[in-house]
Amino acid sequence: MSENILIKVRDLEVNFYNNERCNKVLRGVSFNLEKGKIMCIVGESGCGKSVTANAIMGLLPDLSRIEKGEIHFYDEGKDIRIDKLKRKGKEMREIRGNGISMIFQDPMTALNPVFTVGYQINESLLYHKMAKNKTEAKEQSIRLLKDMGIPLPEKRVDEYPYQFSGGMCQRAMIAMAMSCQPKVLIADEPTTALDVTIQAQIFELMLKLKNEKDAAILLITHDMGVVAELADNVAVMYMGNIVESGDAEAVLTHSAHPYTKALIQSIPVLGRGKKQDLQPIKGSTPDPYNRPKGCQFAPRCEFATEQCKEEMPPEMQLEPGHYCRCFHSLTGKVG
Numbered sequence: 465m466s467e468n469i470l471i472k473v474r475d476l477e478v479n480f481y482n483n484e485r486c487n488k489v490l491r492g493v494s495f496n497l498e499k500g501k502i503m504c505i506v507g508e509s510g511c512g513k514s515v516t517a518n519a520i521m522g523l524l525p526d527l528s529r530i531e532k533g534e535i536h537f538y539d540e541g542k543d544i545r546i547d548k549l550k551r552k553g554k555e556m557r558e559i560r561g562n563g564i565s566m567i568f569q570d571p572m573t574a575l576n577p578v579f580t581v582g583y584q585i586n587e588s589l590l591y592h593k594m595a596k597n598k599t600e601a602k603e604q605s606i607r608l609l610k611d612m613g614i615p616l617p618e619k620r621v622d623e624y625p626y627q628f629s630g631g632m633c634q635r636a637m638i639a640m641a642m643s644c645q646p647k648v649l650i651a652d653e654p655t656t657a658l659d660v661t662i663q664a665q666i667f668e669l670m671l672k673l674k675n676e677k678d679a680a681i682l683l684i685t686h687d688m689g690v691v692a693e694l695a696d697n698v699a700v701m702y703m704g705n706i707v708e709s710g711d712a713e714a715v716l717t718h719s720a721h722p723y724t725k726a727l728i729q730s731i732p733v734l735g736r737g738k739k740q741d742l743q744p745i746k747g748s749t750p751d752p753y754n755r756p757k758g759c760q761f762a763p764r765c766e767f768a769t770e771q772c773k774e775e776m777p778p779e780m781q782l783e784p785g786h787y788c789r790c791f792h793s794l795t796g797k798v799g
């Protein structure tokens with residue numbers, strides 16, 4: 465196994481149990497996160513991106529269960545099975561403190577309402593030994609808020625989360641997650657609703673973390689422009705499966721799965737103006753409680769055959785490092 469792998473997810477299956485109904489949200493997800501690489505996960509709403517991220521953080525809700533599969537964190541020679549750890553246990557908390565950091569999709573839930581924003585950043589800096597004492601921590605907190613484009617940081621640092629707008633909470637949380645220089649950073653739609661300049665600054669900080677600290681970054685985003693600019697690897701998810709994955713260049717420029725192609729044509733690229741020829745993906749995602757038998761995309765796919773409707777396509781290698789779950793990806797039938 466490559467020494468560069470920090471996170472290895474294998475055949476992960478996660479079910480949610482609601483009112484005695486079972487929703488098979490992840491259906492055999494596998495991927496690696498490597499040192500010094502950014503992997504982007506893309507896919508429509510509800511396909512399982514956040515559940516994948518939360519599983520790595522050991523933060524799945526109580527109504528869900530890991531049914532199968534493995535999540536490994538390779539931390540300085542130690543092989544830690546995250547899927548076996550207690551979600552609220554000491555070991556998991558230590559990993560969340562020292563190894564893997566996450567920027568959550570919903571920033572309001574991640575800051576503690578009873579402490580000032582500055583206090584929370586200070587504590588994080590002191591805990592991770594990024595600052596020697598409280599004075600130094602406060603100086604750094606102010607600088608971090610300033611870097612995130614928060615006006616009047618000297619004043620804002622003493623305010624509570626409820627005094628911050630949603631966008632400012634998000635920026636404070638990003639400052640906190642990045643300031644402890646994690647080995648693995650998981651960013652779940654970190655810049656939604658932030659303006660383009662701030663977004664660019666945040667991506668700049670992520671690149672710095674990747675290049676200077678050799679961190680592995682898992683970036684969940686809807687923005688293909690961001691993917692094209694930042695991703696080393698891309699995983700395309702549909703209804704709980706990774707349907708295509710590989711080098712960003714390969715997946716974006718010679719995508720093989722009909723879903724990947726449709727997705728690329730359907731998503732606007734920020735900053736490219738209104739003149740984009742966007743094609744919405746035909747049909748809608750199936751009811752998760754009443755899934756198709758074979759390929760999950762078959763009901764929406766113009767290339768679907770009887771085999772696609774009956775059998776789930778296995779992962780096939782198209783070229784070194786480029787994988788696809790489509791029976792037609794090797795035949796050249798998919799235009």
Ligand SMILES: Nc1ncnc2c1ncn2[C@@H]1O[C@H](COP(=O)(O)OP(=O)(O)OP(=O)(O)O)[C@@H](O)[C@H]1O
Binds near residue numbers: 507512514525
């Ligand atoms: N707390 C929960 N309770 C019940 N079901 C849930 C919960 N969280 C997720 N799910 C189920 O898991 C599926 C995947 O959810 P997830 O949040 O991972 O989607 P996502 O890909 O992150 O979507 P989005 O782009 O909208 O953030 C959802 O469609 C939903 O059915």
Ligand SMILES: [Mg+2]
Binds near residue numbers: 514569
């Ligand atoms: Mg999500």
